[in-house]
Amino acid sequence: MARLTFSLCFIGFFLCFIMYINTMQGKTWCVAQSQATEPKLQQVLDYLCGQVDCKEIQHGGSCFNPNTVRNHASYAIDLNFQINGVCDISYATPAVTDPSFGTCGKTWCVAQSQATEPKLQQVLDYLCGQVDCKEIQPGGSCFNPNTVRNHASYAIDLNFQINGVCDISYATPAVTDPSFGTCVYP
Structure with a gap:
């Protein structure tokens, strides 16, 4: 049991260290939580697109596809995070790997x-x-x-x-x- 506890603590410390290093290098993103419901993400998406420019997730935008509420919400959540520094953990989670693809998410x-x-x-x-x-x-x-x-x-x-x-x-x-x-x- 002690080895398992030590191993879990070490893994937790290691992940926190990686996140800290990436944050110090300006490499942190904020995306929709995997357990967030689609209705909640739609609500978040509607609110955030009133606050930030969501044209890239509109039809014809570089981030329109894949056309899902989760992907569009992740885009708006991260854009809000990049501009305002807000990553609300009630529906979002920090990410240390770049969630963008193609030119989507590029700044x-x-x-x-x-x-x-x-x-x-x-x-x-x-x-x-x-x-x-x-x-x-x-x-x-x-x-x-x-x-x-x-x-x-x-x-x-x-x-x-x-x-x-x-x-x-x-x-x-x-x-x-x-x-x-x-x-x-x-």
Whole structure:
């Protein structure tokens, strides 16, 4: 009995340690509990979609399929968690493995529409000293349109994908892929 108790304690500690490490690296998600009922998840989905942008789980969105209440609720629950930091354990559970598939659940980080051009130029100058900005240099796949805002958005997102930082003083999370033409955001 003592060995079983020790083993269970060790497993619990190990799982908590993994979750802590992933949380410290910004790699935590929040999804629907497996035991949550479909009516409860529908109620949660209806409420959360009044609070966050659920267009990706609407018909034609990148996360519409599989078209189930559980998958749609998990999307809305996690989006709310990523934006507001809320993971309500009455219907949701933290996850340390990425529940997304394809482009569903992917998050980008781009320049805020209200960020000023001087601020974005400052951010662009700093970030291009930290990450590889070759794609926004002349001849790069994301050089055009040649604007500070577009170049800053690419550099902000590249930094976000590498370092997990989306500084809300000049940037905002995006759930719609900002890629266009030959410019593919990471």
